Amino acid sequence: MLESSNQKIVVICGPTGIGKTELSLSLAEAFHGSIVSADSMQIYRYMNIGTAKSAAGELRRVPHYMIDIVDPDEPFDAAKFYQEGRQAIAQIYDRHQVPFIVGGTGFYIKALLHGLFEAKSVDPVIINRLGNEADSDGTQALYERLCVCDPEAASRIHVNDAYRVIRALAVFEMSGKPMSEYQQRHGFKESPFDVLKICLFIDREVLYDRINRRVDQMIEDGLLAEVKSLLQKGYSGDLKSMQSIGYRHMVNYINEKNTWDETVYTLKRDTRRFAKRQLTWFRKDTEMIWKAPADADGVMAEVRGFLEGS
Numbered sequence: 001m002l003e004s005s006n007q008k009i010v011v012i013c014g015p016t017g018i019g020k021t022e023l024s025l026s027l028a029e030a031f032h033g034s035i036v037s038a039d040s041m042q043i044y045r046y047m048n049i050g051t052a053k054s055a056a057g058e059l060r061r062v063p064h065y066m067i068d069i070v071d072p073d074e075p076f077d078a079a080k081f082y083q084e085g086r087q088a089i090a091q092i093y094d095r096h097q098v099p100f101i102v103g104g105t106g107f108y109i110k111a112l113l114h115g116l117f118e119a120k121s122v123d124p125v126i127i128n129r130l131g132n133e134a135d136s137d138g139t140q141a142l143y144e145r146l147c148v149c150d151p152e153a154a155s156r157i158h159v160n161d162a163y164r165v166i167r168a169l170a171v172f173e174m175s176g177k178p179m180s181e182y183q184q185r186h187g188f189k190e191s192p193f194d195v196l197k198i199c200l201f202i203d204r205e206v207l208y209d210r211i212n213r214r215v216d217q218m219i220e221d222g223l224l225a226e227v228k229s230l231l232q233k234g235y236s237g238d239l240k241s242m243q244s245i246g247y248r249h250m251v252n253y254i255n256e257k258n259t260w261d262e263t264v265y266t267l268k269r270d271t272r273r274f275a276k277r278q279l280t281w282f283r284k285d286t287e288m289i290w291k292a293p294a295d296a297d298g299v300m301a302e303v304r305g306f307l308e309g310s
Contacts, residue, residue, distance in 0.1 A: 007089075007093060007192070007193050007194060008098065008193070008194045008195075008196070008306065008307060009089070009098075009099050009100075009101060009113070009193045009194070009195045009196070010027070010031075010033070010098060010099070010100050010101070010195075010196045010198070010303055010306065010307075011038075011100075011101045011102075011109060011113075011195060011196065011197040011198065012024045012027065012100060012101070012102045012198050012200070012299075013038070013101075013102070013103060013104060013106065013109060013197070013198070013199050013200070013282060014104060014199050014200035014201065014278070014279075014282070014293075015104060015200075015201075015207060015274075015275035015276075015278040015279050016052070016104055016211065016214075016271060016274060016275050016278065017052075017207065017210045017211040017214045017271070017275065018200045018201070018202060018207060018210070018275075018293055019200060019293035020102055020103070020104070020200060020293075021052075021054055021058065021102075023200070023293055023296060023299060024100055024102040025054075025058060025061050025062060026296065026300075027100060027299065027300070027303055028061075028062040028098075028100050029061060029062055030300065030303075031098050031303060031304070031307060032096075032097055032098060033062065033092075033097050033098035033099065033100045034062060034063040034064070034065065034088075034092045034095075034097050034098070034099060034100065035062055035063070035064050035065070035100050035102050036064075036065045036066055036085055036088050036089065036092070036099055036100065036101050036102070036112075037064060037065065037066040037067045037102060037103055038066070038081075038085075038101050038102060038103030038104070038105050038108045038109045038112065039051065039066075039103040039104060039105055039108075040081075040105040040108060040124040040244075041241070041244055042066070042067050042068075042103075043066060043067065043068070043069050043070055043076055043081075044068070044070060044071070044072050044241050045068045045069075045070070045071055045072070046071075046072060046226075046229070046230055046233070046235075047072060047226070047230070047241065047247070048226065049218050049221050049222060049223045049226045050218060050223050050226060050227070050244070050245075050246035050247050050250075051246075052214070052218070053067065053068075054067075063092075063097075065085075065088035065091075065092075066081070066084065066085060066088060069084065071235075072230060072235045072239055072241040072242065073235055073236075073239055073241070075240075077123060078107055078108055078111045078124075079111075081108045081111060081112065082111045082112055082115070085101075085108075085112045086112065089112075098307065101113075104278050105124060106278065106281035106282055107124065107127070107281075108124075113193060113195055123170070123174060123240070125240050125243060125244065126170045126173055126174065127166060127167070127170050127277075128244070128245070128274065128277075130142065130166040130169055130170060131162075131166055131273065131274070131277050132270070132273070134162045134165075134166060135273055139159065139160055139161075139162045139165055140159060142162070142165050142166065142169060143157070143159045143165050145169060146165055146168050146169055146172075149169070149172045149178060150168055150169075150172055150178035150179055150180055152178065152180040153168045153178060153179050153180040154168075156180075162280070163277070163280045163281060163284065167179070168180075195287070196289070196302065196303065196306040197285060197287050197288050197289060198288070198289050198290075198291055198299060198302060198303075199282045199285075199288045199289070199290055199291070200290075200291060200292070200293045201279070201290050201291075201292065202292055202293065207275060208272050208275075211268065211271050211272055211275060212268050212272075214271075215246075215264070215267055215268045215271060218246065219264065223246060223250060224250050224253070224254075227242075227247055227250035227251060227254065228250075228254065230242065230247075231251070231254070237251035237254075237255070245267070245270055245271055245274055246267060246271075249263050249266060249267040249270070250263070289302060
């Protein structure tokens, strides 16, 4: 199916733990839609608790795409997400439904909507690792590294702009070429869809409390047992998928690198930091409409007006 600028897409995004799932299900049901998950971890089979994957009953409420599509040891990146996500969107349009792109992986969402650099796509694991380095060592150290590998990009980025410093370094790590070169070629200029972007937000302390409670719930639901099962299936703790938040923490505990109290503490801390970086990404998008997850009526009104507009 050919893409055209009159094809409407609704994006529901936001940080982890904010309540995207239930709201997006209600929206998809109300507007005859299907959900395309934009989560870099929910693509993996057998990884359910730590990725906060929707329960089977929720998945049956409306059609879902880009969930449970690869095994934990299969390579997957934004380029594959772009290809398979575009195919999913075409299938949804063919059924005369509305695609709802739902998730917190901002780079995947941007790639899906606007295409990719010609360079090898950026790995979210690298983004998370560099983000952790920024948290522990400060942005200054990363910026100095960027000045060496991509001085042109560094000249346009403030030393304290962690988001852009990390992005530029990640592109260079993946491709061996400076991001400034790809920006000149591409610049995310492709824009085949008519898009409504809604980002959910709540007070930071409320969000952090929800994240802490969500981690407690994941542990109660059996996160440790899930990771042990993955290891027993033969999936190495060094895999990209197993080095994500939650899974690497449990692997370190199993390998006796941390005590249980240290494991829970660092898991909550790293999840909060991850949510902060997600919000930083979404705030860069000037087209974003910000809504509280409790304002379901307001979100419904925005989506209805968008879909019924010319």
